[in-house]
Amino acid sequence: MSEGREIPVAVYAAQFDSLAEPVAVDAGELIVDAARRGGVQIQQPCGGQGRCGRCAVRVESGRVRRRSLLRLSPTDLAAGYALACQTVVEGDIAIVVPPPERIERRLTTDHVAPEVAVPEGYDAGRSQSVRRVVLRLVPPSMDDQRDDWARLETTLRRAAGVERLQASLEQVRGLGAVLRASGWEVAVTFDTGREQDDAARLIRVQGAAEAAGRPLCGLAVDIGTTTVTAWLADLATGRVLQQAAEYNQQISRGEDVISRIIYAGKGAGGAELRDLVLDTINGLVAAACGQAGVDPDDVVKATVSGNSTMMHLLLGIPPESIRREPFVTAMNHLPLLRAGEVGIAMHSDGVVDPLPGVASYVGADITAGALAAGLHAAPQTTLFIDVGTNGETVLGSAEWLVACACSAGPAFEGAGIEHGMRADRGAIEEVWIDGRTYEPTCRVIGRARARGICGSGLISLVAEMFLTGILDKAGRIDATLGTPRVRTGPHGAEYVVAWAGETESGEDVVITTVDIDNLVRAKAAIYAGFTVLADATGVSLDSVDRILIGGSFGKYINVEKAIEIGLFPDKPWDRFDYLGNTSVRGAYLALLDREARAEIARIASAMTYIELSADNSFYEAFTSALFLPHTDLSRFPSVAAATTNGG
Amino acid sequence: MPVEIPKDSWPGAVNTVTLGATGDQGGSRTSTVTIGGERSLPFMHFESPMPHRPAIAMEIAPARPADWSAVLLEAWGATADDPGSWARACEEAGADLILLQFGLKGSGDEPVSADFAVAAVKAVLGSTGLPLVVVGPGQAEVDNSILVPIADATKGERLVLGLCEEGNYRTLVAAAMANDHLVLGKTPMDVNLAKQLNILMSDMGLGRDRVVMDPTTAALGYGIEYGYSVMERLRLAALQGDGMTQFPILVTPGAEAWKAKESKVGEGTPAEWGEWRQRGMNWEALTAVSLVEAGAHVVVLRHPESLRRVRAAIDELMASETA
Numbered sequence: 001m002s003e004g005r006e007i008p009v010a011v012y013a014a015q016f017d018s019l020a021e022p023v024a025v026d027a028g029e030l031i032v033d034a035a036r037r038g039g040v041q042i043q044q045p046c047g048g049q050g051r052c053g054r055c056a057v058r059v060e061s062g063r064v065r066r067r068s069l070l071r072l073s074p075t076d077l078a079a080g081y082a083l084a085c086q087t088v089v090e091g092d093i094a095i096v097v098p099p100p101e102r103i104e105r106r107l108t109t110d111h112v113a114p115e116v117a118v119p120e121g122y123d124a125g126r127s128q129s130v131r132r133v134v135l136r137l138v139p140p141s142m143d144d145q146r147d148d149w150a151r152l153e154t155t156l157r158r159a160a161g162v163e164r165l166q167a168s169l170e171q172v173r174g175l176g177a178v179l180r181a182s183g184w185e186v187a188v189t190f191d192t193g194r195e196q197d198d199a200a201r202l203i204r205v206q207g208a209a210e211a212a213g214r215p216l217c218g219l220a221v222d223i224g225t226t227t228v229t230a231w232l233a234d235l236a237t238g239r240v241l242q243q244a245a246e247y248n249q250q251i252s253r254g255e256d257v258i259s260r261i262i263y264a265g266k267g268a269g270g271a272e273l274r275d276l277v278l279d280t281i282n283g284l285v286a287a288a289c290g291q292a293g294v295d296p297d298d299v300v301k302a303t304v305s306g307n308s309t310m311m312h313l314l315l316g317i318p319p320e321s322i323r324r325e326p327f328v329t330a331m332n333h334l335p336l337l338r339a340g341e342v343g344i345a346m347h348s349d350g351v352v353d354p355l356p357g358v359a360s361y362v363g364a365d366i367t368a369g370a371l372a373a374g375l376h377a378a379p380q381t382t383l384f385i386d387v388g389t390n391g392e393t394v395l396g397s398a399e400w401l402v403a404c405a406c407s408a409g410p411a412f413e414g415a416g417i418e419h420g421m422r423a424d425r426g427a428i429e430e431v432w433i434d435g436r437t438y439e440p441t442c443r444v445i446g447r448a449r450a451r452g453i454c455g456s457g458l459i460s461l462v463a464e465m466f467l468t469g470i471l472d473k474a475g476r477i478d479a480t481l482g483t484p485r486v487r488t489g490p491h492g493a494e495y496v497v498a499w500a501g502e503t504e505s506g507e508d509v510v511i512t513t514v515d516i517d518n519l520v521r522a523k524a525a526i527y528a529g530f531t532v533l534a535d536a537t538g539v540s541l542d543s544v545d546r547i548l549i550g551g552s553f554g555k556y557i558n559v560e561k562a563i564e565i566g567l568f569p570d571k572p573w574d575r576f577d578y579l580g581n582t583s584v585r586g587a588y589l590a591l592l593d594r595e596a597r598a599e600i601a602r603i604a605s606a607m608t609y610i611e612l613s614a615d616n617s618f619y620e621a622f623t624s625a626l627f628l629p630h631t632d633l634s635r636f637p638s639v640a641a642a643t644t645n646g647g
Numbered sequence: 648m649p650v651e652i653p654k655d656s657w658p659g660a661v662n663t664v665t666l667g668a669t670g671d672q673g674g675s676r677t678s679t680v681t682i683g684g685e686r687s688l689p690f691m692h693f694e695s696p697m698p699h700r701p702a703i704a705m706e707i708a709p710a711r712p713a714d715w716s717a718v719l720l721e722a723w724g725a726t727a728d729d730p731g732s733w734a735r736a737c738e739e740a741g742a743d744l745i746l747l748q749f750g751l752k753g754s755g756d757e758p759v760s761a762d763f764a765v766a767a768v769k770a771v772l773g774s775t776g777l778p779l780v781v782v783g784p785g786q787a788e789v790d791n792s793i794l795v796p797i798a799d800a801t802k803g804e805r806l807v808l809g810l811c812e813e814g815n816y817r818t819l820v821a822a823a824m825a826n827d828h829l830v831l832g833k834t835p836m837d838v839n840l841a842k843q844l845n846i847l848m849s850d851m852g853l854g855r856d857r858v859v860m861d862p863t864t865a866a867l868g869y870g871i872e873y874g875y876s877v878m879e880r881l882r883l884a885a886l887q888g889d890g891m892t893q894f895p896i897l898v899t900p901g902a903e904a905w906k907a908k909e910s911k912v913g914e915g916t917p918a919e920w921g922e923w924r925q926r927g928m929n930w931e932a933l934t935a936v937s938l939v940e941a942g943a944h945v946v947v948l949r950h951p952e953s954l955r956r957v958r959a960a961i962d963e964l965m966a967s968e969t970a
Contacts, residue, residue, distance in 0.1 A: 474813050474847055623839040631839050631846070631891075 012062075012089055016040045017096045031057060031064070031084040031095065042097060045432030045441035048085035051467065052432045055084040062093030112556050113580030116231075118238035119592060127593040128235055129192045130301045130351070132216055133160050134208045137184040148176050152205070156188060164199035165190065168338070171202055171349060182207030189216065189300055191351040193336065194597060201336065203300050203349050217241070217299045218591045219346065221281060222365060222584035223306030223314060224248060225257055225389040226410040227422060227552045228277070229584045230284040232292055235301065238592050242288035245422060245552070247415060249276040250313070255416055256389060256407050257309040261323045264313060273313045274343070282345040299346035302339065303353045303597070305587040307363035307390055308332070311354055315342065322360040327611070332357045332604065355590060356601050359609040361405035366392045367604040368586025371596060373548045373579055375401065376603050380545035385530055386582065387412050387455075387551035387567070391522075393530040394607070395537060395544075401607040402537050406529040406618065411515075411522040412455040413552050418491070419452045419509045423553055426451030426504055428497060430558060433464040438483040440464070440497055449504040453497065453511065456553040458519055461497060461511055463561035466628045467642060470495060473628045475520045477513055523567040524625035530569075532618050536610055541569050550582035563639065566629030570636045654694045657886035660686045661944075662855045662893045663698070666744060666807055666829065667778025673803035673827060677776025680743050682944040683895035688882060689942045690964045701939050701961055703954055704746045704780060704947045705737035706901055709767035710754060716905050718927050719949050730767045731774035738775045740951040741958060746780040747771055748902075749793060759784065764793035765800045772801065780807040780831060780897070787815035798822035807831050807859055807897075813844060820851045831897060833861040836873055838880045838892070845891045859945070860894045866903040867934045874898070878941040896942060900935035901949035932956040939964070
């Protein structure tokens with residue numbers, strides 16, 4: 001703006017909602033420039049390059065020209081949204097600048113996991129295998145000398161139609177005292193089993209008065225190689241009362257399943273690993289129960305999901321054969337177990353239901369995940385990718401299902417990364433980098449001070465570093481950029497994501513060359529897994545209708561950035577759905593509904609497992625994916641376009 | 648019954664690359680070597696004539712090498728004491744070009760220095776008119792410390808500078824581009840890794856006529872089939888039109904073959920292994936000819952007799968063009 005200009009071009013008035021007076025704008029000026037002059041703050045994390053979409057504003061009236069429609073959905077456009085850094089003023093306009101957190105939720109590339117909801121029409125009486133009934137028993141007399149057990153069984157048969165009831169010696173030992181102390185009025189909790197004609201298992205007999213008003217709870221547990229998750233649910237309403245997750249303590253004895261199996265084979269290693277995972281689970285149970293105000297004795301049922309190795313280790317079954325050709329498990333379809341014998345700190349006579357797996361490397365986490373993802377009922381070909389330590393992938397539909405697994409490592413769960421962490425409060429979950437200054441803008445979970453970087457943050461960070469030229473296609477940091485953010489650390493070159501003054505620990509949060517290598521290897525394994533699976537089944541990824549993503553990313557993953565680093569196939573964003581932790585969701589569904597539990601067993605029986613190590617096609621696909629986004633750039637046309645235009 | 652030989656026609660071609668520059672072209676070489684340009688698999692003359700013959704480079708060192716076989720040092724005699732005289736002897740023996748291989752040591756026990764390296768390169772350029780490939784010891788930092796000064800000191804010569812690897816390619820490519828040289832990219836025996844390095848170098852704006860790649864090979868009996876297969880797949884991808892695999896290939900059968908026990912060990916070997924001196928040369932020549940057939944554009948040799956034998960084999964393979 002030059003004051004001495006005599007013949008102005010057209011001058012328009014831009015009215016921002018937060019200002020009393022309009023700002024004078026030259027024709028063709030950008031909205032951001034007008035805003036700046038008027039003192040209106042509009043965030044531009046990507047430096048005004050139209051990449052991040054965070055500067056979207058709503059044009060209420062007046063003429064503008066949008067140079068870029070990137071990041072705006074048709075709905076956004078219809079509502080008048082425009083990117084302030086990419087939109088020029090062509091008339092008098094009125095602008096509303098939304099608060100930044102509203103923009104965050106509205107972005108088209110952000111895929112947020114659905115909130116957990118009680119399955120529609122959940123009716124504990126019909127679906128739940130656990131029941132509690134109050135019985136008034138006729139006390140024994142000289143005329144009626146039936147034994148205590150027969151008295152209980154007969155009354156239960158009449159009241160609840162239970163034909164056969166099983167109990168442990170311990171339960172029989174305690175029975176007489178409870179019956180007499182309660183005045184022959186008791187609440188009986190039992191599990192009716194998986195099948196219609198299964199004998200019921202007695203869980204608990206307590207005085208009716210004592211039981212009144214106490215909840216009946218269950219646990220859905222997912223034992224991941226890296227992260228263990230437990231949900232505490234009220235079995236009567238189906239509602240999830242509390243969710244808790246923590247790193248699997250077994251990590252200290254090996255990061256992947258193979259090293260855990262080897263460890264389990266040495267001396268007391270198996271027992272130690274069992275103790276470690278039980279400590280992890282029981283810590284979560286205690287935390288969840290504590291927060292929900294539930295007595296762990298009122299937790300009477302647990303469904304347990306997890307890969308086959310995790311299941312073996314939890315149950316103390318030697319997993320050695322999983323690792324050795326021909327790679328078989330001890331048992332894929334396990335029977336119902338007693339909590340006390342498993343070691344889970346809930347009611348010791350509660351029922352533990354280990355969900356069924358398919359094979360050594362496709363376990364219950366995937367069958368339960370397939371159920372939660374609805375893969376078994378998908379009308380069209382669907383790809384389900386579990387972005388976790390074991391990189392399982394399932395391809396198929398209601399008609400057929402094939403699965404494979406590959407070792408991706410724990411990077412996506414934030415483990416094995418210098419400043420990695422779980423998707424929890426204080427985790428950096430999204431990063432934008434200004435392509436000129438190399439300065440980052442971070443979004444931190446819970447709006448707290450940064451503590452570390454979680455999986456989705458790592459994906460976002462590496463994608464931004466790549467797009468802004470901090471990383472080359474081999475994932476190497478360019479040390480010649482002249483920014484203090486890039487420096488040499490103990491592990492070679494590193495990039496400072498947050499300075500000490502911005503973090504909770506008071507230390508810089510960095511990403512190192514080693515971290516980036518780990519992440520690139522992890523994404524290459526997963527990409528290779530599903531491409532080889534698609535090749536092996538003769539299905540083109542183009543014909544895949546929907547791509548479902550499971551993983552412990554917390555609530556959120558940015559699909560676009562995951563495509564930019566070559567983790568996901570380069571398909572339209574709206575074909576992706578992020579489902580969160582599908583394994584624990586599947587376990588939760590099975591906890592509530594015996595029909596869902598039966599469906600998981602059907603999925604396990606119907607799923608075909610493909611062994612990737614059978615030939616070298618996986619290795620070939622893996623090395624070609626060890627590049628950003630991929631050695632064959634023609635597979636990633638959108639990334640090719642973004643990198644050539646931006647460069 | 649006449650048999651019709653099916654002919655493949657490919658959409659892609661190997662890049663044509665000229666090594667060395669004459670006085671007119673800004674350098675000081677009396678001859679240049681042009682390689683590549685093929686539009687078919689090696690020596691399939693009936694499909695598409697091979698525009699250029701595979702070239703033979705002789706490997707020399709800046710000082711008499713301590714770790715070479717006595718058989719080799721005996722063959723070169725006193726010429727191997729000095730890089731200039733050694734290069735001249737190679738030219739006289741019929742080499743197409745020279746490859747000067749630096750180690751971690753310079754003169755005596757001193758670590759190799761930029762001054763030492765530049766002097767050695769100048770000595771070679773001064774004593775022969777052949778194009779020159781200069782290769783560092785293969786440690787990124789040391790390579791950069793000598794190759795950048797060499798590139799600056801020999802501007803315009805179209806030397807081939809190596810080894811360009813994932814860790815140091817930026818420095819080397821920049822030095823080559825600034826001084827009108829070529830680079831030699833080296834990757835561990837894998838098609839994807841070779842292609843990835845080519846992409847990284849090309850992303851810096853290095854021309855397609857300035858890259859030669861060494862996808863790594865092994866000697867006969869030590870995994871040559873893997874090296875052969877990688878070269879074959881690179882050529883197939885190149886012919887199918889994958890631009891990032893279309894760079895001509897340089898391989899080092901001499902260095903590989905003379906590392907093999909069969910070449911190195913003269914005593915205590917079974918009688919049926921035959922005479923030691925012949926065995927070493929056989930090993931080198933057989934390895935080299937196999938790699939020429941796999942599609943090598945430059946083979947780097949060590950023994951003058953191997954040079955003669957490989958030359959004869961190439962002559963025969965090229966002669967079938969007219970058959």
